[in-house]
Amino acid sequence: MAKRLVLILVVLLVLPAVATAATVKVRVEGKTRTLFGPTEITVDATNALDALEQASLAGEFYYHVTTTSFGPYVDQVGRYGAAASSGWVFKVDDKSPPVGADQVKLADGDHVLWYYADFGAAGGPPTLGIKAASKKGCYTVHAYDDNGGIATVGAVQVHIGSKRVVNTTADTAVCPGPHPGLLVRATATGAIRSNAVA
Numbered sequence: 001m002a003k004r005l006v007l008i009l010v011v012l013l014v015l016p017a018v019a020t021a022a023t024v025k026v027r028v029e030g031k032t033r034t035l036f037g038p039t040e041i042t043v044d045a046t047n048a049l050d051a052l053e054q055a056s057l058a059g060e061f062y063y064h065v066t067t068t069s070f071g072p073y074v075d076q077v078g079r080y081g082a083a084a085s086s087g088w089v090f091k092v093d094d095k096s097p098p099v100g101a102d103q104v105k106l107a108d109g110d111h112v113l114w115y116y117a118d119f120g121a122a123g124g125p126p127t128l129g130i131k132a133a134s135k136k137g138c139y140t141v142h143a144y145d146d147n148g149g150i151a152t153v154g155a156v157q158v159h160i161g162s163k164r165v166v167n168t169t170a171d172t173a174v175c176p177g178p179h180p181g182l183l184v185r186a187t188a189t190g191a192i193r194s195n196a197v198a
Contacts (some may be wrong), residue, residue: 026051028061029115029192031080035061038183038196042110048090049074049101051112071100077114081163085119091127095148098128115192126151128170128194130158138175141168141186141194153188160184 014122017157025040036059043054049065049072056063064076072198074088075081082088090101091113097104106112115122126143133140139158145151150171158166158174176184 019174021046022108024110026055026112030078031116035078040195048104048112052114073103090114094144096146127192128186130194133173138173139168140173143170151190156186156188158186171186
């Protein structure tokens with residue numbers, strides 16, 4: 001009986017140290033196209049690097065991690081590797097965390113975006129997000145900077161399926177009309193493609 005009690009106490013002390021996976025949404029935007037989860041796929045992951053691993057398993061795509069003095073660094077996803085001022089980065093809930101992907105503890109409901117970006121003096125490109133507006137059949141596109149704040153982008157194109165495009169601006173509702181079964185997403189020059197919604 002005493003051995004069982006000791007075993008139970010050891011298990012109770014060890015369990016809190018084990019990371020608990022969160023149920024999150026993940027999407028991977030490549031250099032020229034979406035690599036995984038245009039509509040954001042649900043996975044269970046403990047951190048942003050684990051979310052990429054779970055997406056890789058579900059989508060059967062390749063990624064590579066290099067160990068650096070700063071921690072693990074994702075230097076390739078799919079066909080494109082990091083080079084000069086271009087590479088792979090991530091956001092959680094539209095923000096670029098100031099720590100490595102393995103250090104970002106995820107919570108249920110978080111949205112993880114991995115994407116290929118070209119960086120300049122002002123940092124990385126804005127990322128787009130699209131959501132259904134309050135009026136049925138309408139959508140609003142937002143552009144986010146690295147801190148999750150509203151970014152400025154030029155003209156926005158809302159794509160309805162693969163054949164229709166409606167021009168608009170960020171933060172303005174657009175109502176493309178009936179589009180049963182077609183996905184809707186947004187693009188803008190110099191910005192990372194949005195998620196897709198039905």
